[in-house]
């Protein structure tokens with residue numbers, strides 16, 4: 001399948017910086033061996049959606065599980081679709097940690113995203129303590145089982161919590177093992193659709209390690225944090241996806 005390189009900008013950038021970054025990514029997007037997705041903070045989505053000639057897909061970093069209602073400060077999936085997003089990251093470990101999102105909450109959000117016509121990018125991944133205890137595969141299997149609804153259609157991102165923003169990554173063998181586990185779970189539950197589901201790797205992905213990671217079986221792209229804030233690095237990662 002054609003690789004997907006997604007940038008999670010997290011809570012970074014003024015409007016001006018966001019537009020400049022998106023323009024630089026767009027300018028380098030032609031001819032790459034991967035599709036590109038950028039996920040800026042909510043407030044920058046309208047400006048980026050309006051960019052002329054845009055070929056880079058746009059996503060948000062979260063949505064609420066309800067279609068509307070008394071939820072101060074929250075944003076619905078339909079609102080995101082309305083302003084031009086096509087994707088939404090859900091269940092990122094920073095949301096799970098900072099906002100107490102459980103697998104059940106993530107599943108409710110995935111359902112809301114699907115109902116609104118957004119492609120969910122569902123994040124799973126073990127903590128360092130869980131990895132050291134030999135529980136990484138079990139944790140990921142459980143997160144998939146409980147975060148995905150029966151009618152799931154979307155993208156999975158494997159992001160070991162301890163690799164995010166740390167400059168540390170699992171070994172290639174460990175990445176391949178977890179991605180194989182994820183593929184097994186998806187195929188067991190969703191059949192052929194599970195075979196065609198993108199499984200992204202995320203966690204300290206950089207131009208220097210992208211080629212080796214993206215060459216692994218069942219690694220269908222990347223979810224990039226810090227390096228997605230530098231257009232040249234983000235594009236170099238995408239170029240390594242051939």
Ligand SMILES: O=C(CO)COP(=O)(O)O
Nearest residue numbers: 008164165203204225226
């Ligand atoms: O959390 C991530 C993407 O969602 C990964 O972040 P880093 O690439 O900064 O480690």
